[in-house]
Amino acid sequence: MKNIKTILLCLLFLVLFYFYISKIPPTFLADDSPECIVSFQTLGIQHPPGYPLSTLFGKIFLFIPIGNIMFRASIMSMLFNIFTAFLLFFIMLKILSESNKDKQYENYYYSVFAALLYLFSYTVFLHGFSAKGSIYNIQAFIVAIIFICLLNLKNNHLLLYLIGLIFGISAGNHLPSSIAILPAIIIAIYLQRKFITSKQILNSLFFLIVGLSILVYLPVRSKCDPVFSWGGSIILMIY
Numbered sequence: 001m002k003n004i005k006t007i008l009l010c011l012l013f014l015v016l017f018y019f020y021i022s023k024i025p026p027t028f029l030a031d032d033s034p035e036c037i038v039s040f041q042t043l044g045i046q047h048p049p050g051y052p053l054s055t056l057f058g059k060i061f062l063f064i065p066i067g068n069i070m071f072r073a074s075i076m077s078m079l080f081n082i083f084t085a086f087l088l089f090f091i092m093l094k095i096l097s098e099s100n101k102d103k104q105y106e107n108y109y110y111s112v113f114a115a116l117l118y119l120f121s122y123t124v125f126l127h128g129f130s131a132k133g134s135i136y137n138i139q140a141f142i143v144a145i146i147f148i149c150l151l152n153l154k155n156n157h158l159l160l161y162l163i164g165l166i167f168g169i170s171a172g173n174h175l176p177s178s179i180a181i182l183p184a185i186i187i188a189i190y191l192q193r194k195f196i197t198s199k200q201i202l203n204s205l206f207f208l209i210v211g212l213s214i215l216v217y218l219p220v221r222s223k224c225d226p227v228f229s230w231g232g233s234i235i236l237m238i239y
Contacts, residue, residue, distance in 0.1 A: 009089075012112075013082065016119070020078045024129050027070050033131040035230070037073050040131070044228030045221055052217035053173035054135045073131035080137035081119065081128035087144035089115035094151050139174040142166055143181055150188045154195050163189075164204035168211020 032047075039046045040058030061076040062069050092114045096107035118124055124140075127133025145166055149159040167185065170178045189196065222229055 013086065016082050020082065020128055021075065024071060024074045024078060031130055031132045036131040036134065037070055038228045040073055041069055042227040043221065044226040045218060045230060047230040049175040050218045051135055051173060052214055053169060054138055057138065058134065073134065074129055077130060077134035077137050078128050080134060080141045081124065084137060084140045084144050085115040085119040087141065087148060088118050091144065091147055091151065135174055139170060139177050142170040142173065146185065153192055157196060157200055160196060160200055160204045161207045164207035165211045168208040169214055171212055172214035
């Protein structure tokens, strides 16, 4: 039965992938996508807070030998959108399984429904087709990973280090959103304080600093006179 569920999830991913990629526009949507695409192409700096993580990811996706650079940039947004929906499926399955252990089939279907509801909600669906949307979809993907780690922190304390690292990296993508979820992370860790030592928390701060090092991209790149630079070397400017 487990293998059948895995196969069904893979088929669902392929269906969603085909559906989304068939809807991607050949150019770009009327948002900040042109700015994002130019930053991907030239390794420039977008408007504050700069979004270095999405820029670096975008540069990698532009090497895909399919379509033009606008289409390739949108593929990145599409994939992170779908990946986030699948992570949401596992988050819901984890939560429901702990509260309703005797209803495995119901938990599975409810989790699928939650993931699809997220994926086809208006805002998420719209951002799944634009280069600008990749910033939000990457951030949603990161937040989903953090919450999965928090849900499993009791069973694996090493996940605390992963949380610190990923949270630090997230500040290099969409800093305001990272700050917004910080209280939730602190509260979740506090509620599990019986299973976490002070030493582990201090060690996680090291990984947090390592993740934050991605912000070095902004002042370093600005010193190289990039073709495109709206953010300058200002790291902590927040909308």
